[in-house]
Every structure is written in C-alpha cells, then in structure tokens.
Amino acid sequence: MEGVVDHLMRDMLTQVGGFDFCVTEFVRVVDQLLPARVFHRICPELRQGGVTPAGTPVRVQLLGQEPGWLAENAVRAIELGSPGVDLNFGCPAKTVNKSKGGAVLLKETKALFEIVSAVRKAVPDEFPVTAKMRLGFEDKTLAVDNAKAIEEAGADSLAIHARTKVEGYKPPAYWDWIAKIKRHVSIPIVANGEIWSRQDARNCQSQSDCQDIMLGRGALAMPNLAQVIKNNDQPMSWQDVKSLLIHYSGYELYGDKGKYYPNRIKQWFSYLRLQYPEADDVFMQIRTLRDPSAIVETLRQD
Numbered sequence: 001m002e003g004v005v006d007h008l009m010r011d012m013l014t015q016v017g018g019f020d021f022c023v024t025e026f027v028r029v030v031d032q033l034l035p036a037r038v039f040h041r042i043c044p045e046l047r048q049g050g051v052t053p054a055g056t057p058v059r060v061q062l063l064g065q066e067p068g069w070l071a072e073n074a075v076r077a078i079e080l081g082s083p084g085v086d087l088n089f090g091c092p093a094k095t096v097n098k099s100k101g102g103a104v105l106l107k108e109t110k111a112l113f114e115i116v117s118a119v120r121k122a123v124p125d126e127f128p129v130t131a132k133m134r135l136g137f138e139d140k141t142l143a144v145d146n147a148k149a150i151e152e153a154g155a156d157s158l159a160i161h162a163r164t165k166v167e168g169y170k171p172p173a174y175w176d177w178i179a180k181i182k183r184h185v186s187i188p189i190v191a192n193g194e195i196w197s198r199q200d201a202r203n204c205q206s207q208s209d210c211q212d213i214m215l216g217r218g219a220l221a222m223p224n225l226a227q228v229i230k231n232n233d234q235p236m237s238w239q240d241v242k243s244l245l246i247h248y249s250g251y252e253l254y255g256d257k258g259k260y261y262p263n264r265i266k267q268w269f270s271y272l273r274l275q276y277p278e279a280d281d282v283f284m285q286i287r288t289l290r291d292p293s294a295i296v297e298t299l300r301q302d
Contacts, residue, residue: 004220004267007044007052008251008260012244013219014056016236018226021057023132026088028101029064033072039080046081059130063088065100065111067118074119074129084128087116087155089146092134092165103165106137106146113149120154132159132192132214135177138166143177144184151185159190159214162204169217178208190214196221196274201229220271238278242299249296261292 005013010022024043027034040046045058052058060077062085064070074085089112091102105111112133120129131150135143150158160181162173173193182189191204192214201213219225223244227233236244245268249261266287272279286295 005216007042007058008248009220009264010045010056010058011052011054012248012251013223013226014052014054016224016227016244017054018224018228018230019056019215021059021083022052023059023061023086026061026063026091027073027077028096029062029066029069029073031066031069033069033076036076036080039077039082043077043082046077050081050083057083059084059086059128061086061088061132062119063091063096063101065105065115067114070115071118071122075122078123078127082127084130084156085119085123087119087129087131089131089133089150090159090161092168097165103134103137106133106142106165109142109145109149112146113153116150116153116155128156129154130157130159131155132161134161134164135167135174136164138164140164140174140177144181147181147185147189151187155187157188157190158185159192160208162191162193162208173204175204175207178210182209188212192216195225195229197225197235198228198232217271220268221275235275238276241272241276242282246296246299249292259290262290262295265295 027038027042039060043058043060045052050058060082062070062073077085088102089105096102097104116131123129133146147158160178162175162178171194175191178189178191189210190212191208191210195201195204195213195215196218204213205211215225222235223241224233224236228235245265269279269283285298289295
C-alpha cells in the first residue's frame with residue numbers, strides 16, 4: 001500500500017474504526033542507520049506515542065536485505081516510539097525486487113531467517129517483531145519452508161498474502177494455501193488478500209483456518225469494511241462516503257500547497273469505484289479538477 005495508506009489515510013480509516021493495529025508504508029533500509037526524520041515522515045504517529053489520533057497502534061514497517069542494518073533501524077524505530085516492527089517480504093514492485101527487497105527474498109529462505117533473527121535479537125523482547133510474506137516469488141514451492149524459517153528466527157506473528165509475486169493482485173487469492181502453511185507453524189498467522197466484503201472475509205477465514213485477517217485495498221474501496229467484518233455493520237452508504245471525502249479535504253500535508261487532496265482523492269476513487277457505482281459519475285466530474293474547493297463543491301452537489 002505504498003503511496004496510498006499514509007498517516008492521513010490511517011487517521012481517517014481508524015476513526016471509522018474496526019482496526020486492531022496498523023502497519024506503515026515501508027521504510028527502505030539499504031546500508032545505513034536512517035535519521036529520525038525519515039521515520040517521522042513515514043510515521044508521524046511516533047510523535048503521538050505510536051498511535052493514530054483514534055488511539056490505534058501503528059507499527060513501523062522495514063524493507064531491505066541486510067540483516068545488520070535492518071536490526072539497527074528496527075531499534076531506532078522502537079526508540080522513536082513504534083510499538084513493534086514489521087518486516088516486508090511481500091512487496092511485488094519491480095524496482096524494489098531488483099534491489100533485493102520485498103518478495104524477491106522469498107527465493108532465499110536462509111536470508112529470511114537471518115533478517116528476522118537479527119531484528120528479533122536486537123529489539124527488546126516486549127516489542128513484537130512481525131513479518132509479512134507472499135506464498136512465493138514465481139511459485140509456491142518454498143511457502144512452508146519460508147514460514148517455518150520466519151517462525152524459527154523468532155517472529156511473533158506472520159501475515160500471509162495468499163498469492164505469489166508473479167500472481168500479483170490478480171484474483172483469486174489462494175487462501176487454502178495459508179491453511180497448509182498454518183499446519184507447519186505455531187505462531188499466529190494473519191490472512192490477507194482479495195477481501196472486499198464480509199462474505200469474502202468469512203470465506204477467507206474458513207479456507208485459511210485463520211481468524212485474524214489483514215485489510216488493504218478492500219478498506220479503501222469500502223471505508224468501514226473493518227467494522228462490517230468485525231461488528232456486522234452495514235456497508236457505508238454512498239452519501240456517508242461522500243461526507244467522508246469532504247471531511248478528508250481538511251487533511252493537507254504541510255507545504256503541499258493544496259496538491260495533496262486532489263491527487264489522493266482521485267487515487268482513492270479508483271478503489272471506491274469497485275464498490276460504489278455512483279463513484280464513476282463523480283470521478284468523471286472531478287478527474288480534471290485541481291482545486292480542492294472545486295472538488296468539494298462537486299461532491300456536495302452530486
């Protein structure tokens with residue numbers, strides 16, 4: 001969810017509710033201990049005790065290939081206020097994979113073990129070290145071995161996106177593979193992938209044999225999806241979604257000069273159109289607009 005679920009989106013979605021905790025966009029670690037400003041830019045919640053304004057904990061996520069540098073940066077994240085550290089072994093982006101980050105590490109079970117082990121040893125025991133992986137890179141042959149390595153290295157829990165890197169985000173998600181993996185590990189497993197509705201969540205929980213699930217794109221397509229799943233709420237109405245979009249207009253990045261809202265709202269509409277037919281017409285009206293006030297006025301008139 002790089003470039004989508006930033007701290008402002010986390011603020012808004014956790015105010016809607018239903019989330020137990022959030023994970024940031026990844027902090028890219030290469031060959032240095034990053035300055036505090038990098039962590040604060042990705043996770044401003046660190047200045048608020050590591051929680052969103054609604055009080056939902058936010059863990060810093062790290063991505064990289066060097067165990068030592070990842071460990072040092074994990075410690076820095078904890079010192080700055082992160083209530084835990086998450087390790088990204090799932091990102092399918094070509095630019096990330098070319099530099100040996102994200103899902104490409106699923107080809108190297110030993111590397112996964114070394115990274116998780118180094119971070120777990122460096123981070124104080126009271127802070128969770130979690131990881132996210134896909135079922136594999138090109139195929140699923142190492143899925144069980146990779147999960148076992150992550151567990152043996154000391155991870156407290158593991159989120160599994162139920163597709164390989166090559167499968168990307170193309171349906172379906174292979175939730176049954178998560179159940180296969182779960183039979184070989186004892187740490188908590190969190191299921192992820194292709195959850196757009198309450199029924200999707202129930203199907204995922206049944207097929208993956210996991211109670212806990214992670215939401216990504218589905219929560220952008222239906223802002224109260226977490227509450228729909230968790231508390232059997234009704235999906236948010238289009239009128240309520242529009243009110244949320246209007247409220248979001250007050251969220252601006254410092255020094256952004258009004259560019260943040262127009263860009264982000266159009267990006268958000270690409271997800272909303274998957275759940276709300278009304279979003280198509282509104283998107284056509286706002287797609288060329290650059291002034292936040294003009295976009296808000298269109299939302300109010302629709």
